[in-house]
Amino acid sequence: EPEVTQTPSHQVTQMGQEVILRCVPISNHLYFYWYRQILGQKVEFLVSFYNNEISEKSEIFDDQFSVERPDGSNFTLKIRSTKLEDSAMYFCASRGLAKNIQYFGAGTRLSVL
Amino acid sequence: DAKTTQPTSMDCAEGRAANLPCNHSTISGNEYVYWYRQIHSQGPQYIIHGLKNNETNEMASLIITEDRKSSTLILPHATLRDTAVYYCIVRVGGGATNKLIFGTGTLLAVQP
Numbered sequence: 720e721p722e723v724t725q726t727p728s729h730q731v732t733q734m735g736q737e738v739i740l741r742c743v744p745i746s747n748h749l750y751f752y753w754y755r756q757i758l759g760q761k762v763e764f765l766v767s768f769y770n771n772e773i774s775e776k777s778e779i780f781d782d783q784f785s786v787e788r789p790d791g792s793n794f795t796l797k798i799r800s801t802k803l804e805d806s807a808m809y810f811c812a813s814r815g816l817a818k819n820i821q822y823f824g825a826g827t828r829l830s831v832l
Numbered sequence: 833d834a835k836t837t838q839p840t841s842m843d844c845a846e847g848r849a850a851n852l853p854c855n856h857s858t859i860s861g862n863e864y865v866y867w868y869r870q871i872h873s874q875g876p877q878y879i880i881h882g883l884k885n886n887e888t889n890e891m892a893s894l895i896i897t898e899d900r901k902s903s904t905l906i907l908p909h910a911t912l913r914d915t916a917v918y919y920c921i922v923r924v925g926g927g928a929t930n931k932l933i934f935g936t937g938t939l940l941a942v943q944p
Contacts, residue, residue: 723875752931762876762919762934775929810875814930819864821932823875 721745723824725811731830732801740796740827744813751794752812752821753786755779762810768794801831836920841939844914850907852938854920857901863924865896866932867905869916876919876934879905910942 724743732738744751753765766776768786785797794813798805808828812821837855844850856865866881880887880894882903887894893906907914919937923930 750930754932756873761936762870762932764931764933767929767931775931777931808873812875812932819930820878820881821930822878825875826873828873 723811723813723822725824725827727827728825729828729830731832734803734831735800738798738801738829740809740811740829742794742796742811742824743792744794744811745815745822746792748813748815750814751788752814753796754810754812755807756810757807765796801829803831805829806831836922836935838918838920838935838938840936841941843941843943844910846912846942846944847909850910850914850940850942852905852918852920852940853902854905855902856920856922859900859922860924863922865894865903866921866923867892867894868919868921868932870919870937871913871916879918910940912942912944914940915942916940
């Protein structure tokens, strides 16, 4: 069964550093999403991406965040200058045209020290 | 998107059916009911969704009341691996966004 793949599974970084979280969505899916979950809290929507542009973003997704689909298969989330409060699990999801179902990856645990 | 209300937690004996309720009294006519679950800190896993008819797949059954104001997710024979947080989410189908808004869900604990 096809799945969404995220790398790395755990990323440790120093405050102020840039990080890039990578996702390989299910092939032939056209809609892509990032969510995050701070430890012990709800899963929160960050951004949706379709047709090479952001279709919606939340208040969390400020100028420090950006997304890109650099090569037609990967979907990345970049945090320019990480803060302690960016520590969380980050989940990528993708959706196809035929079925309105989002499939999630296993997540990347980001630890900002 | 309509708001949903779920119990905070439930217990179920292994091998028995687990029935997880969800209230969505403000649901609109074009909004679907989706169920996802999250095992520990893994990524949310899609279970099932429906509009107004009852649905069944290899994982679960979804029963939606006739007025669509509530629904029940049924795991017919719960196993220890079904211990997870279950989320009931209501949203419009289709469109470029379709973000999922997760609540706190129901923590289902399957007991041996």
